[in-house]
Structure formats: structure tokens, C-alpha cells
Amino acid sequence: MSAKKIFISYSRRDTEYVKSLVEALRKQGFEVWFDKNIRTGTDWDDTIESELKKADAIVLILSKTSVASENVKDEISYAIGLDKTVNPIKIEECDVPMRLARKQFVDFTVMGHEAGFERLVNDLKHTLKLAEENKTVPKGTFKPPVTAANQGNVVQKGSKKIMPYVIGGIATLLVFVILILNCDDGTTEDTIENDTQTATESTNPDWEDAVSSNSIDNYLKYMYKVGPEDEYFMDAADSIDMLMPNIGVVTYADPDGTKHFVKNLFTNAEGNLDYGQDDNQLPRSGDILSAISFVDIYDVNDKQIIHGENIIAGEKVRVMAVDFPDDGSILVTIQFPDK
Structure with a gap:
């Protein structure tokens, strides 16, 4: 199918989720643009306006932070003014903005993220009148990261069938822990020390300190220290907006x-x-x-x-x-x- 350009409107706090979504949409043949990589010094508003004008459809990520974001509201208002097709997807429980309340949206919190993604792709293909070689999207095409935005908010069908496996898994884990405690050959301590070192190396203490304080001054210090290329730079900017x-x-x-x-x-x-x-x-x-x-x-x-x-x-x-x-x-x- 010929590529159609999709603009993603989202909150920076959902960046990791959106990156997974973008990758999956691109594999389905869509040309996807989102503002993670706007160059330093580029006029933000002009870039957003230009990309919205070029987009064939808009995918709006509905989450607690996005529905409160003035930037997201501005993007959607501008898109609607341009008579662009807006495809909202709800990735966590949140209040849907009044202007979008009457629009049909794909509720990932009910359908699940994989089924929701399949529905989104098919809706986009239908809306953009694209020829579909396959009627369905292969299972496992979209695997979002486990974050606060998508953890624990999906209705799990057949949960009674899953429960015995969960209990069995817990029991196995307990047996494993007991065996480790009984094997005092020094390897456990070494393993814990190595795991702790690895965990420490994989964290960002400066960002954790900024989030922990949740203060404008500390977010500003973080932004200046790391610069616009840092993965949490826009998260810090969004956090300041929230404050x-x-x-x-x-x-x-x-x-x-x-x-x-x-x-x-x-x-x-x-x-x-x-x-x-x-x-x-x-x-x-x-x-x-x-x-x-x-x-x-x-x-x-x-x-x-x-x-x-x-x-x-x-x-x-x-x-x-x-x-x-x-x-x-x-x-x-x-x-x-x-x-």
C-alpha cells in the first residue's frame, strides 16, 4: 500500500509508549511523524503547523496527561480546523475532552493493546481508503512497553483460566527462593551485588532526583545539565507545564x-x-x-x-x-x- 502520513499527538510522559506505537505503525506501511526529534532552535509552533498540514490523519493518544496538555489541545483544535481526520486511542483511564467526546475512539483499556492496535490500523486504512492486502494485522505486531500508561488497565478476558497458572508460578518462585537461601556458598551475595550494580548503572539518578522533588527549579537544573537531546528532556518540560x-x-x-x-x-x-x-x-x-x-x-x-x-x-x-x-x-x- 502507498504510504500515508500519520501525525501523532501525545503527552511527553507517554513517549516510550508512543515510540513503540510509531514503530508498529511504520511496519504497517504508514509514514509516521511525531515531535520527539524536533531540532534545537527550530521554531516549535511552525514545525507543528507544517507537519499537521502535511498529515493525512491524526492519531491522538488519550491519557491522563495528554487530556490536560494545552499543547495537545492546540494541536487537535488546529487539526480539526484543517478538517483532518482525528483517530483517538485511549491507553489509560482518563476524562475525554468535550470536543472529542462524541468522536468514536479505540479504547485500548477495554480491547487490550494488541487488539486495539489492530482496530486502529484497520480504521486508518478504511479512513484513508487504502488497499488492504491483509484483512487483519498479525498477532504480536504491537507490544507496548509495560508502563503506568498501560499496566493494569486492560480488562483481562478469561482471567479465571489464568489464575491457576499465576498461583503455580508463585509457588515455583517460593521454592526457588528457599533453595537459594539454603545454598550459602557465597554466590548469592555476589549475584545480588552484581545485580545491584547493574541496576544502579541502568538508572538515571539525576532524573530520579528531579522527579522525586517534583519542583520547577530541579526540573530546570536537569534540563540545562542534560540538554535537549536527553531522553527525559521533554518529560521535564512537560512536568514544568503541569506545575x-x-x-x-x-x-x-x-x-x-x-x-x-x-x-x-x-x-x-x-x-x-x-x-x-x-x-x-x-x-x-x-x-x-x-x-x-x-x-x-x-x-x-x-x-x-x-x-x-x-x-x-x-x-x-x-x-x-x-x-x-x-x-x-x-x-x-x-x-x-x-x-
Whole structure:
């Protein structure tokens, strides 16, 4: 079949799942694009818009984090505006957005991930009017990683038949453990030591520390330390987004040039990631700013002060857009944390 281009809309927390899905879709003949590898310095919005326009269909990953992601909502709204076909798949229990509630979606949590994948492929082929050489997708074509996104949320048919094997497996494991405990020849200790060393080598302590603290500052430090090529870089960015659920407008600089923010983590003029040392250039979308002083927050729509909401010195915000009013000031639309 001729290749058709599929755009994947998803949350970065589901990246490992999506990578498996992408690989499986490509093996079915689809040309798949997802934003894991957008180059550093590339304008994010322009790239997303371009790829959405070129896509023949959109696969939307429905998960707890994706339905809360403003980026995902923007992608789907834009795709619907372009009259693109949206194929939602639900990989874990979550609230389906109102705009998609009436759309038919493939529920992997009920069908199982392999059966759900088969249904997705057939739906895409039907929607895109592709000739099907095979009516069904071979079993075992899609094997997602075992993650929080797909573990323990699938209805297991025939679970009563499985239970005796589970019990037998547990019993075998207990016997094995007893035999090991009774064999004190020094090999057990060596094995444990080697296994511990291997486990330690396979983890990412910096990322684990950032996740454990779940703080904006530690995620920022991690992002700067590892750079955009790191596998968890976008996870850290998404985590910051989750910690900044609110949107408003603030004054970045007064007409006389007095600034109320300094750059914290930002893209410099060369398109590279920079941290700490403000380059005195205008902020750009995606930059993280740190407040110098107390700043009022204005409503995005009516530009009126939001009473009870403000940014205090040292608090971090993310830039969404930059505006230049006639009075010579600089305003920025921001994401900001809860109080």
C-alpha cells in the first residue's frame, strides 16, 4: 500500500509508549511523524503547523496527561480546523475532552493493546481508503512497553483460566527462593551485588532526583545539565507545564525600560539552550523567566488585573507569547504556578 502520513499527538510522559506505537505503525506501511526529534532552535509552533498540514490523519493518544496538555489541545483544535481526520486511542483511564467526546475512539483499556492496535490500523486504512492486502494485522505486531500508561488497565478476558497458572508460578518462585537461601556458598551475595550494580548503572539518578522533588527549579537544573537531546528532556518540560497550570499576562518591561523579569532557562540568539546568565535579548516563546519583583497578573481576554493573583520575586514563569503595546512596554503571556 502507498504510504500515508500519520501525525501523532501525545503527552511527553507517554513517549516510550508512543515510540513503540510509531514503530508498529511504520511496519504497517504508514509514514509516521511525531515531535520527539524536533531540532534545537527550530521554531516549535511552525514545525507543528507544517507537519499537521502535511498529515493525512491524526492519531491522538488519550491519557491522563495528554487530556490536560494545552499543547495537545492546540494541536487537535488546529487539526480539526484543517478538517483532518482525528483517530483517538485511549491507553489509560482518563476524562475525554468535550470536543472529542462524541468522536468514536479505540479504547485500548477495554480491547487490550494488541487488539486495539489492530482496530486502529484497520480504521486508518478504511479512513484513508487504502488497499488492504491483509484483512487483519498479525498477532504480536504491537507490544507496548509495560508502563503506568498501560499496566493494569486492560480488562483481562478469561482471567479465571489464568489464575491457576499465576498461583503455580508463585509457588515455583517460593521454592526457588528457599533453595537459594539454603545454598550459602557465597554466590548469592555476589549475584545480588552484581545485580545491584547493574541496576544502579541502568538508572538515571539525576532524573530520579528531579522527579522525586517534583519542583520547577530541579526540573530546570536537569534540563540545562542534560540538554535537549536527553531522553527525559521533554518529560521535564512537560512536568514544568503541569506545575504551571494557569495562564495570564504580565509586564516584562515598563516603557522606561525597567525589567521585572530575568531569563532563567532560554533559547539564545544562536538557537542554543542557555541557563542563568540573561543575554538582555527579548524573551521568546518557551523561555523560563524568574521575577525580579512583585508583578500583577492580567486576564488574557480583557486585560484586567486578576485580583489575588500575582508573581513574587524569584518565582518562575514560562513565556507563551510576547506583545508590544503602543506605550512602549513589553507584555508577555505566561504560564504560572498555583499559589
